[in-house]
Amino acid sequence: MRIELVSPGSGELTYEIRNIVNVAEKLQKHGVRINWENIGDPIVKGEVIPGWMKEIVAQSVMDNGSWGYCHTRGVLATREFICDMTNARGGVRITPEDIIFFNGLGDAIAKIYGSLRAEARVLMPSPSYTTHTLGEIAHAKAAPSFFRLKPEDGWRPDIDEIRNSIRYNPNICAIMIINPDNPTGMVYTEAMLREIVRIARENDLFIIADEVYTNIVYNGEKSLQISDLIGDVPAISLKGISKEFPWPGSRCGWIEVYNAERDDLFRRYINLILTAKMNEVCSTTLPQSVIPEIMRHPEYEGYLKERIAVYEKMSNITYESLRQVPELQVNRTNGAFYMAVAFKDGLLNDRQSLPIANPEVKELVGSYINKPGVSPDKRFVYQMLAATGICVVPLSSFSTPLQGFRVTLLEKDESECRRIYDTLSEKIGEYLKS
16 A cells, blocks of 8 residues: 555554454364353353243334334434433433434444544553453554552452542543453442542543443342432443343444533533434344333343353352462452453463364464464463363453453353363463473
């Protein structure tokens, strides 16, 4: 090309959650049996959608209205239903005009960050979900600003670091949280959320709260949403059906906007997000249209509770297995269906390895990890994949200097879950001693 087509460094942005799938699929062709513990898709892990839910969707397909455009903000009846749910919680009140639907939260995230001026920065947790950090990098053309989630303290946020980051960076306009958190599975307590809201109010910031897992909590935790505590602070909550129904293939998510009328700059920003959505006309009509009927169905609440009980069981099996490895920092997961595990400092290096019997597999994996600049935890993850077939994600790919890995808790078979994580624990010991 006669000129550069992308900004410097743009070609280096990666999405390791998906990248490792490409490698695993190649290993499958060499006879490696893969355990997919890398991506949060319940359908891939064998989740069976109940017949009553399929019938609701099938009936909606027969309605000609589900084949057409809907309002840019989304199907009005569905937005009214969501308003009623949010307002019934007794916190901040919203109207249907405060809701905008998107083709999945990836679409919403891209527009939330893309509508900010380049100088306006969002403070986000580390580790953090990749789509948020890539959205911030793309809009600002610079590395994100982070506050630390502390593995030594159950992955709770470093509140002092939040305050100091805002104090010394006047360009920060918002604080982003994921609750329950991906990748750590930590659930924000009421005290944490109130402190973050207080900081936002004191510094005239808004809050971005990714709450797509808000109804997936367990181990005695309580589901608190930012709307319960936000008061008069402007905020955006991101929600969806991909994990809860679960229907990830629907690509259906929405934002709820709180207190837009209280700040003119924030109101103009939200209007820009809506204008960007208008360029697409609307989001997919069908999945929006079935949300009220599915959530009102008499079997929905029990169905969700049954699934959550399985996540809780798998979380505790995984925790009990991995905590036996003294070189790891392991915390019990209390929400979503992920667990982030960090190695203690300095334990990984580029000389460690696992025996890989198949020479073609060994050569293939070597082509990915024997390059300059490959992080030690990526080397670990790819060698573990080749040696055991267990596919996890390097923790460093979630915008953190910590070395480790993230796993999902979506395995349906209890004995298989024990086998996977007992194997992983055993092989970690072998790897560290190699």
